[in-house]
Amino acid sequence: MIDMIxxxxxxxxxxxxxxxxxxxxxxxxxxxxxxxxxxxxxxxTYDNTVExxxxxxxxxxxxxxxxxxxxxxxxxxxxxLIPMVLNTTDSQWIIGQHQQAIExxxxxxxxxxxxxxxxxxxxxxxxVARLTGADTELTTAAAAxxxxxxxxxxxxxxxxxxxxxxxxxxxxVSETHRQLERAHLIYGGGIDTxxxxxxxxxxxxxxxxxxxxxxxxxxxxxxxxxxKGSA
Amino acid sequence: MIDMIxxxxxxxxxxxxxxxxxxxxxxxxxxxxxxxxxxxxxxxTYDNTVExxxxxxxxxxxxxxxxxxxxxxxxxxxxxLIPMVLNTTDSQWIIGQHQQAIExxxxxxxxxxxxxxxxxxxxxxxxVARLTGADTELTTAAAAxxxxxxxxxxxxxxxxxxxxxxxxxxxxVSETHRQLERAHLIYGGGIDTxxxxxxxxxxxxxxxxxxxxxxxxxxxxxxxxxxKGSA
Numbered sequence: 001m002i003d004m005i006x007x008x009x010x011x012x013x014x015x016x017x018x019x020x021x022x023x024x025x026x027x028x029x030x031x032x033x034x035x036x037x038x039x040x041x042x043x044x045t046y047d048n049t050v051e052x053x054x055x056x057x058x059x060x061x062x063x064x065x066x067x068x069x070x071x072x073x074x075x076x077x078x079x080x081l082i083p084m085v086l087n088t089t090d091s092q093w094i095i096g097q098h099q100q101a102i103e104x105x106x107x108x109x110x111x112x113x114x115x116x117x118x119x120x121x122x123x124x125x126x127x128v129a130r131l132t133g134a135d136t137e138l139t140t141a142a143a144a145x146x147x148x149x150x151x152x153x154x155x156x157x158x159x160x161x162x163x164x165x166x167x168x169x170x171x172x173v174s175e176t177h178r179q180l181e182r183a184h185l186i187y188g189g190g191i192d193t194x195x196x197x198x199x200x201x202x203x204x205x206x207x208x209x210x211x212x213x214x215x216x217x218x219x220x221x222x223x224x225x226x227x228k229g230s231a
Numbered sequence: 232m233i234d235m236i237x238x239x240x241x242x243x244x245x246x247x248x249x250x251x252x253x254x255x256x257x258x259x260x261x262x263x264x265x266x267x268x269x270x271x272x273x274x275x276t277y278d279n280t281v282e283x284x285x286x287x288x289x290x291x292x293x294x295x296x297x298x299x300x301x302x303x304x305x306x307x308x309x310x311x312l313i314p315m316v317l318n319t320t321d322s323q324w325i326i327g328q329h330q331q332a333i334e335x336x337x338x339x340x341x342x343x344x345x346x347x348x349x350x351x352x353x354x355x356x357x358x359v360a361r362l363t364g365a366d367t368e369l370t371t372a373a374a375a376x377x378x379x380x381x382x383x384x385x386x387x388x389x390x391x392x393x394x395x396x397x398x399x400x401x402x403x404v405s406e407t408h409r410q411l412e413r414a415h416l417i418y419g420g421g422i423d424t425x426x427x428x429x430x431x432x433x434x435x436x437x438x439x440x441x442x443x444x445x446x447x448x449x450x451x452x453x454x455x456x457x458x459k460g461s462a
Contacts, residue, residue: 103376145334155386
């Protein structure tokens with residue numbers, strides 16, 4: 001699983017709670033992106049997840065589910081990303097919900113398809129920040145320290161810097177990246193132009209493009225080459 | 232580090248905040264125990280830690296520090312155990328303090344000497360439970376789920392079941408142990424006789440003997456053979 005993810009430079013994140021036409025989905029999946037992540041912060045159900053998965057499954061593209069709601073865990077994905085919010089004061093979002101899920105579904109869990117992501121949530125005005133009570137006011141040193149705690153004390157294979165709703169501080173992302181030795185750094189948030197995609201590609205290992213798919217498809221498609229053409 | 236710890240069947244945990252005579256310490260260190268852990272929940276200072284370490288260092292025995300207070304981190308130990316409380320609602324004890332420590336001392340940290348322990352705190356009436364706000368009322372299934380979350384989502388090399396102040400439920404410990412695939416299980420709490428030491432040795436990989444050293448040294452010493460003679 002992690003070996004596959006480490007090869008991804010560009011991925012589109014699609015939200016089961018939002019409409020996408022067959023034509024738009026075709027362009028997204030044929031864009032040259034490396035993978036599709038299915039996930040979102042609200043309104044995710046089993047039904048809308050299974051529907052979107054089956055539509056994406058027509059394409060030969062890795063498709064993973066970022067698990068946000070236990071009720072919406074659908075079998076058949078290539079992998080399951082398990083977010084763990086590092087910069088929250090509410091332990092439910094670090095380990096509590098995970099423990100409850102294991103207690104309930106333990107024997108059903110396909111452990112070798114699971115990858116834990118250490119999320120650092122950095123945009124206060126976002127659904128995920130409000131939902132998880134994340135402390136988003138981090139200096140570069142504080143963010144890097146969360147990333148190192150995730151990598152070295154928790155052995156997390158992925159650190160995910162989440163600026164959902166705004167384009168992030170690329171200096172902060174780059175510096176955090178420099179402090180990591182093994183973990184794979186994913187960046188997401190506010191990428192709505194090829195230029196921003198290129199900047200994010202310089203700072204992170206994998207660039208996630210989400211919302212712009214729904215508001216400006218052609219600009220979303222341009223981010224693929226901007227990332228893949230980046231060093 | 233973890234390879235060394237995996238060979239330990241019996242260890243004594245010594246508290247820098249408590250008095251121990253040279254004669255008693257000699258008997259502890261020459262008892263055949265596999266290692267000394269230095270640590271405690273309160274009253275730990277740099278001075279009392281360095282003093283106890285230098286006294287234990289006269290013996291050819293691995294000696295590690297269980298870090299509970301950043302001010303009391305003394306160089307010169309064979310390793311540093313970093314506790315992370317899995318069953319607390321207060322994220323400070325999971326990752327918060329760790330992040331702060333890394334932010335402050337990052338460049339000084341000897342990462343390869345650090346081992347993270349996933350603590351499951353199970354005795355409500357203990358200093359560690361009160362201090363960390365641990366949810367100690369766990370069923371066997373709930374405890375096992377915390378252990379699995381620690382092992383499989385956080386990749387922790389050690390799960391530490393802490394009954395500090397009372398002898399634990401060996402059925403719960405055994406069942407949790409059975410649910411682990413890779414992590415090393417440490418048991419600590421209430422071992423004041425050879426018989427209890429033997430029972431704990433059946434349930435866990437490593438048995439920690441602490442308080443009884445200070446109240447009944449000869450019974451403490453008997454726990455070594457009880458553990459080492461156990462299958």
